[in-house]
Amino acid sequence: MAKKGTAPVRVGDRRELEIEGLVGGGEAIARLDGFPIFVPYAVPGDRIRARVISTKPGYARALIEEVLAPGPLRVQPECPVFSTCGGCQWQALGYADQVEWKTRLVAEALQRTGGLDPAGILKPTLPSPSPWHYRNKVHWAVGKAGGKWLVGLYEPRSHQIVDAPTCRIQGEANNQMLAVVRELLPRFDFEPYDEATGAGWLRSIFTKTGHGTGEVMLGLVTKNEFFDAGPAFVEAVRAAFPGVTTIVQNVHPEPGNKLLGRETIALFGPGVIREKIGPLEFSISAEAFFQVNAAAIELLYGEVAKAAHLETKPRVLDAYCGTGSIALFLAAQGARDVVGIEIVDKAVEDARANATRNGLEARFLVGAVEALLPKVLVAEGAPDVLVLDPPRKGCEPEVLAAVAKAGAARVIYVSCNPVTLARDLKLLAPTYVVESVQPVDMFPQTAHVECVAVLKKAAPAGTAQ
Ligand SMILES: C[S@@+](CC[C@H](N)C(=O)[O-])C[C@H]1O[C@@H](n2cnc3c(N)ncnc32)[C@H](O)[C@@H]1O
Incomplete structure (x- = not known):
C-alpha cells in the first residue's frame, strides 16, 4: 500500500480511468485508490486509457491515449487542434453542460x-x-520551426506554439487577420524573438476588433522600434484586408513573458479602435483591457x-x-x-x-x-x-x-x-x-x-x- 499522498503510479504508466468530474483549472479528475489524477480534455463519465506524464505529492497528471467509452456528456470537439492547444479546455463538453x-x-x-x-x-x-466566435481580442504567439512560420496559441503549461490556421472562439475579423498575417510573414524578413537568448525581433501579434463598430486593430509586438519594412508591411496588410482601421507596433525590449511593452507606435490609423456597449461608445488602446x-x-x-x-x-x-x-x-x-x-x-x-x-x-x-x-x-x-x-x-x-x-x-x-x-x-x-x-x-x-x-x-x- 502506497504511503498517504504518494502517487500509486509512475511517469509513463498507462491506466484505465473513470472520469469523475472537473476541477477549477479546467482539467478532469479521476481517482486511483483515492489518489487524484488530473486529465486535461476529458469529460465527466468518460472511461479512458491514459498515460501518466507527471507525479507530485498528492496528485498526478495523465494524458488521454484513448477514449474507451465516451461519457454521456461528451460531444465532438469542433476544433482540429483541441487537445493540444491551451486555449479551450472544454470543447468536448456540450455547451449546456459547460x-x-x-x-x-x-x-x-x-x-x-x-x-x-x-x-x-x-x-x-x-x-x-454565443458559444462560438465570441472573442474580440487575440494575442498570437509566433515562431519558426524548420524555416516555417508558426502562428497560434501555446500548448498548456508550455511555450510550444500550436500552429492554427483559424480559431473557433475568435470573431471572424480576428480569423481573417490571422490568415493575412500567416500569408505575409514569409514575405517579410522578420526574425521571431527567442525568449531564451533574447535574439530576434517579432515577439507576438495581436488583433482587437470592435463588435459594434467593425473596427479592426492589428498589432505587432517587437523587441525594438526599428522597422524599415513598416510602410511596406502596412501597405501589404491594407491591400489584403481593406477593413483594417489601425495598425500599431508595440515596442517590448524586456525579457519575461509580459505580453506588451510600454511604448506603442501607430503605423497606420488612430492607434485605437472603438467599441459600443448599448448606446455608449468606447475608445480602446492597444494596452487597455476590455472585456473579450x-x-x-x-x-x-x-x-x-x-x-x-x-x-x-x-x-x-x-x-x-x-x-x-x-x-x-x-x-x-x-x-x-x-x-x-x-x-x-x-x-x-x-x-x-x-x-x-x-x-x-x-x-x-x-x-x-x-x-x-x-x-x-x-x-x-x-x-x-x-x-x-x-x-x-x-x-x-x-x-x-x-x-x-x-x-x-x-x-x-x-x-x-x-x-x-x-x-x-x-x-x-x-x-x-x-x-x-x-x-x-x-x-x-x-x-x-x-x-x-x-x-x-x-x-x-x-x-x-
Ligand atoms: C479585469 S480588468 C477590469 C477592467 C474594467 N472594469 C472592464 O470591465 O473592462 C482589471 C483592470 O485592472 C487593472 N489593474 C491591474 N492591477 C491594478 C492595480 N494594482 N491597480 C489598478 N488597476 C489595476 C488592469 O490594467 C485592468 O484594466
Whole structure:
C-alpha cells in the first residue's frame, strides 16, 4: 500500500480511468485508490486509457491515449487542434453542460475557499449569447520551426506554439487577420524573438476588433522600434484586408513573458479602435483591457447596474476601471460623482476620452488601487457603491482592509477567478455579507467564468438587520 499522498503510479504508466468530474483549472479528475489524477480534455463519465506524464505529492497528471467509452456528456470537439492547444479546455463538453459545471465550480470555490454556503446566494450561470466566435481580442504567439512560420496559441503549461490556421472562439475579423498575417510573414524578413537568448525581433501579434463598430486593430509586438519594412508591411496588410482601421507596433525590449511593452507606435490609423456597449461608445488602446466577449458585456454590466440600485442615484467608485466601461455604463444610468482608478495610463486616457465622447461626468485617476483607494476613501468618504473588478489574482490585502474600514453600503465585486473572489469575500467578512453571486459565461469552451458578487454592509453587532 502506497504511503498517504504518494502517487500509486509512475511517469509513463498507462491506466484505465473513470472520469469523475472537473476541477477549477479546467482539467478532469479521476481517482486511483483515492489518489487524484488530473486529465486535461476529458469529460465527466468518460472511461479512458491514459498515460501518466507527471507525479507530485498528492496528485498526478495523465494524458488521454484513448477514449474507451465516451461519457454521456461528451460531444465532438469542433476544433482540429483541441487537445493540444491551451486555449479551450472544454470543447468536448456540450455547451449546456459547460454552463452547469461553471456553476458547480463557483459553488465549490465559495464553499472551500470562502467558507460560504452557496445555497441561497449562488445563482445559475448566465450563458453567453454565443458559444462560438465570441472573442474580440487575440494575442498570437509566433515562431519558426524548420524555416516555417508558426502562428497560434501555446500548448498548456508550455511555450510550444500550436500552429492554427483559424480559431473557433475568435470573431471572424480576428480569423481573417490571422490568415493575412500567416500569408505575409514569409514575405517579410522578420526574425521571431527567442525568449531564451533574447535574439530576434517579432515577439507576438495581436488583433482587437470592435463588435459594434467593425473596427479592426492589428498589432505587432517587437523587441525594438526599428522597422524599415513598416510602410511596406502596412501597405501589404491594407491591400489584403481593406477593413483594417489601425495598425500599431508595440515596442517590448524586456525579457519575461509580459505580453506588451510600454511604448506603442501607430503605423497606420488612430492607434485605437472603438467599441459600443448599448448606446455608449468606447475608445480602446492597444494596452487597455476590455472585456473579450463583446456580446456578453451588457449581460455582465447589467448585473452590476441592477446591484447598484441606480434609481437611488448612488455615488460610485470603480476600482480597476480599465477604459472606464463600468463607471460610464453606470454614470449613463444615473450614478453620480463617479470616480475610476486604473494603473494603465493609456487605459485612463481612454477612460477620460470615453467620458467626453459620451457626454458623461466622471473622474479617472491613474495609479495602483492599493496606493490610491485608501487615500481616496479617506479624503472623499465612502461611496454608496464600490465596484471592484481586479485581475485574476484578486485584491491586495490593503485594498480589502481599506474597503472594510470605509464601509460603503454596497460592494460589487466583479471577478474572473472564483477562487480569489472567494478568498477576498472571506477577508471582507464580517464587515460585509454576501447577498448574491451571479456567474456570467464570458468565456465559452474554456473553464473560465466571470462572477458578479453583491455585498451588503453588515449591521453593527447588536442591531437588528
Ligand atoms: C479585469 S480588468 C477590469 C477592467 C474594467 N472594469 C472592464 O470591465 O473592462 C482589471 C483592470 O485592472 C487593472 N489593474 C491591474 N492591477 C491594478 C492595480 N494594482 N491597480 C489598478 N488597476 C489595476 C488592469 O490594467 C485592468 O484594466
